[in-house]
Amino acid sequence: MKSRALRIALLVFAVLVLTCAGRVFFKLWPELTRPNRVDLAFQFPSPLELAGLPTASRFDFPMGSEHGALTYNAQRFTENRHLGDDLNGIGGENSDLGDPIYAVADGRVLLARDGGPGWGNVIIVLHAYLDQEQRKFVQSYYAHVETMLVHAGDKVQRGQQIATVGTGNGRYLAHLHFEMREFTTPFIGPGYREDTRGWVNPTGFIQAHRGAPEDDVGRAPQM
Numbered sequence: 061m062k063s064r065a066l067r068i069a070l071l072v073f074a075v076l077v078l079t080c081a082g083r084v085f086f087k088l089w090p091e092l093t094r095p096n097r098v099d100l101a102f103q104f105p106s107p108l109e110l111a112g113l114p115t116a117s118r119f120d121f122p123m124g125s126e127h128g129a130l131t132y133n134a135q136r137f138t139e140n141r142h143l144g145d146d147l148n149g150i151g152g153e154n155s156d157l158g159d160p161i162y163a164v165a166d167g168r169v170l171l172a173r174d175g176g177p178g179w180g181n182v183i184i185v186l187h188a189y190l191d192q193e194q195r196k197f198v199q200s201y202y203a204h205v206e207t208m209l210v211h212a213g214d215k216v217q218r219g220q221q222i223a224t225v226g227t228g229n230g231r232y233l234a235h236l237h238f239e240m241r242e243f244t245t246p247f248i249g250p251g252y253r254e255d256t257r258g259w260v261n262p263t264g265f266i267q268a269h270r271g272a273p274e275d276d277v278g279r280a281p282q283m
């Protein structure tokens with residue numbers, strides 16, 4: 061009699077555990093099967109890959125020319141806690157929609173994917189460069205882009221077109237949200253933050269690492 065009661069108790073317990081596990085599994089299923097959870101776009105660079113990155117000797121601006129003749133900065137780094145620059149065509153509104161976006165230097169694409177609401181398509185390129193004889197890493201971050209012309213893992217060259225200017229899936233007037241960061245891992249950031257550690261002033265960095273005459277924009281002039 062006693063063993064029968066125990067068996068029933070065990071059975072009830074087993075059913076409870078299974079129900080509970082089933083519910084957890086059911087709840088987690090969308091998370092587990094969400095494609096971006098296993099997205100190969102998240103390729104963390106190994107030390108070997110980092111060593112194999114070309115050393116960029118020069119950085120150019122991702123849009124227009126360095127004289128600002130074709131673009132303007134609508135929201136500068138740290139303005140309203142902004143972690144990047146918002147680059148716009150001088151025509152304003154959506155006049156720059158579809159304009160080319162260029163890789164700022166030689167490097168390797170770490171990520172090229174939809175960054176979710178608020179971001180739209182995002183491309184991250186990792187670069188190696190020399191800072192007082194020391195090899196360092198910096199990444200360029202291009203957001204709200206319309207068309208992505210590169211994939212994660214691609215090697216890119218300075219001045220190579222990697223995307224076109226977009227609206228973040230219709231959320232903004234067309235512009236390029238452009239960040240430069242000292243991270244080597246691909247992650248889609250907050251866009252705005254008080255604490256800017258890990259981020260660098262994109263315009264300041266490029267101006268400091270141009271390595272080219274002022275009148276050389278790094279590509280054929282746009283008409």
Ligand SMILES: [Zn+2]
Nearest residue numbers: 144145146237
């Ligand atoms: Zn922005």
